[in-house]
Amino acid sequence: MYHQPVMLREVLEYLRPVSGVIVDACLGGGGHARSILEAFAASPEGADSRSGCAGRAEPAAHADSQPTGPCRWSRGLLGIDCDTEAIASAGRQLSDFSNMEIVHANYADLPTLVRGLGIRPVTGVLFDFGASLSQFTSGPRGFAIDSDGPIDMRFDQTAPVPTALDWIRRSSEQTLREWFREFGQEPMSGRIARVIHERRRELHTTGDLVRAVRSAVPERFARKALARVFQALRIVTNCEIENIRRGLAGALQVLAPTGRLVALSYHSLEDKEVKQFLRAGRVAGRLRVLTPKPLRPSPEEVAENPRSRSARLRAAEVIS
Numbered sequence: 001m002y003h004q005p006v007m008l009r010e011v012l013e014y015l016r017p018v019s020g021v022i023v024d025a026c027l028g029g030g031g032h033a034r035s036i037l038e039a040f041a042a043s044p045e046g047a048d049s050r051s052g053c054a055g056r057a058e059p060a061a062h063a064d065s066q067p068t069g070p071c072r073w074s075r076g077l078l079g080i081d082c083d084t085e086a087i088a089s090a091g092r093q094l095s096d097f098s099n100m101e102i103v104h105a106n107y108a109d110l111p112t113l114v115r116g117l118g119i120r121p122v123t124g125v126l127f128d129f130g131a132s133l134s135q136f137t138s139g140p141r142g143f144a145i146d147s148d149g150p151i152d153m154r155f156d157q158t159a160p161v162p163t164a165l166d167w168i169r170r171s172s173e174q175t176l177r178e179w180f181r182e183f184g185q186e187p188m189s190g191r192i193a194r195v196i197h198e199r200r201r202e203l204h205t206t207g208d209l210v211r212a213v214r215s216a217v218p219e220r221f222a223r224k225a226l227a228r229v230f231q232a233l234r235i236v237t238n239c240e241i242e243n244i245r246r247g248l249a250g251a252l253q254v255l256a257p258t259g260r261l262v263a264l265s266y267h268s269l270e271d272k273e274v275k276q277f278l279r280a281g282r283v284a285g286r287l288r289v290l291t292p293k294p295l296r297p298s299p300e301e302v303a304e305n306p307r308s309r310s311a312r313l314r315a316a317e318v319i320s
């Protein structure tokens, strides 16, 4: 399985896919997207949304972030992901729908993408932050603690941007310490940064990185420290916090009045960005917050999909 979508029922409840275009800004394997498209198809005007009816016969995946529109449908889904493996997987998963477009792009560029495609009205934007199961467990991608691979960690492997190993090698011990503390919330960031910095020329694979972290902390803290160090390096490598800020701001630019913004976060840094953004939108009179407190997955969902346990869902509606 490429990925198991998290809090699917709640996502659909808040997005209400009935009319207009929903933007799935973190398409992944297309799990949420598929259910959104099925909800469109099941709604009263939805009968034309399968291929063979109006619209495209095959989904189109753009190879860059400058698509040219316009779309030939007005009720459907725009799926965005910056990982070409995710794009390919979602393309297969959604191949029986014609009222959708898949774009290989960064969600930080949302307004340019939406305008380029001539998509409107945008009635919902979904963010499902972080990495998919497939990315997390694939050795060659460099996100996995348990399988050896290059220290890459780029979501977009086609982008000419530094890998996590490049960042490690070009950064000072102090910078590494700050990243592990700020983006990993790792209490032993100082000693871990020292060891990684000392060994930076000998590090080649995630296995080397795992051994370096393990040598810096007592064994009973190693697992948590590893998860935090990998998280911090992933956030840095992909400019995640900056992209989240730009993505949320872009969503507000493209959403029509009464359109809905739904965001799934998996750690407190992501959730803090969403919370602050929604609060600022409420204070400015632009957003009505629909979730005063973040929603959490049900115990049944956590039992069935333990990876969902850290999820927090927040949603808001555009007022003007």
Ligand SMILES: C[S@@+](CC[C@H](N)C(=O)[O-])C[C@H]1O[C@@H](n2cnc3c(N)ncnc32)[C@H](O)[C@@H]1O
Pocket: 003, 004, 005, 006, 025, 026, 027, 028, 029, 030, 031, 032, 033, 080, 081, 082, 083, 086, 105, 106, 107, 108, 128, 129, 130, 131, 132, 155, 238, 243
């Ligand atoms: C948790 S997964 C989404 C899973 C998806 N909702 C599903 O049901 O299969 C997050 C996805 O967001 C993508 N992603 C992360 N940062 C991105 C960015 N800045 N722009 C576009 N996609 C991004 C990742 O490549 C990953 O595929």
